[in-house]
Amino acid sequence: MERRAVLDDLTQFQSYVKQIDLTFNQYLLGGEHPLLIYTGDIKLAGQLIEEVLSTMQGRPISFIFVSHFESDECGGLRLWLDKFPEAQVLCSEVTARQFVGFGITKNAIIKKPGEVLTTSGFELEFVAYPAEMHLWEGLLAFERRRRVLFSSDLFGRRGPAVQTIVPTAWEDEVQKITPMQIPSPDARSAVQASLRNLPVHLVAPGHGPMLKSDSQTRG
DSSP: OEEEEEETTEEEEEEEEGGGTEEEEEEEEOSSSOEEEOOOOHHHHHHHHHHHHHHHTTOOOOEEEOOSSSHHHHTTHHHHHHHOTTOEEEEOHHHHHHHHTTTOOSSEEEOOTTOEEEOSSOEEEEEEEEETTTTEEEEEEEETTTTEEEEETTTOOOSOOOSSEEEEOHHHHHHTOOTTTSOOHHHHHHHHHHHHTSOOSEEEESSSOEEEEOOOOOO
């Protein structure tokens, strides 16, 4: 696992799995109320917890963001909640219902698209994300102050992330969202419209390198 400081208070944790030629990313936004983005799966979570504890110098996590119900997004959630029982999990209503089926009945804070969570350290805007396979209603998260989009399975790249940050044209990235990622044409168009309105500077995907966007939209 590699640990990289992306910004002064944003850290990326990245693991490459050669067998499937894919990197897995998690992120930690520090500050007064530390925010973890994605838990890693159950195999990865233990190592990730140790890395985060080292980064935070033992301080607890306040929030955990889960974009949708999938092993690399939330497979290690129970381990995280065992370690940080006061942490609040930010997720969609559908994701919270799925947690109940696995015996996780506390800590979930349901967020809806368009809502904003503001703390002293961040301002997180939630964007609708009909996650692949069953189009379960998930969420993307846009941190307004730093203009960072935590994009889950959108905008990822296969292979080892040789470059930490790759420059890109934001409109091209949005346009290239595929039917495999969001099969419903109407849902895909709605997500694209929402993303075009965001003044994204950095894209922090669940897989592959981060992207540096040329977006100048909305301020």
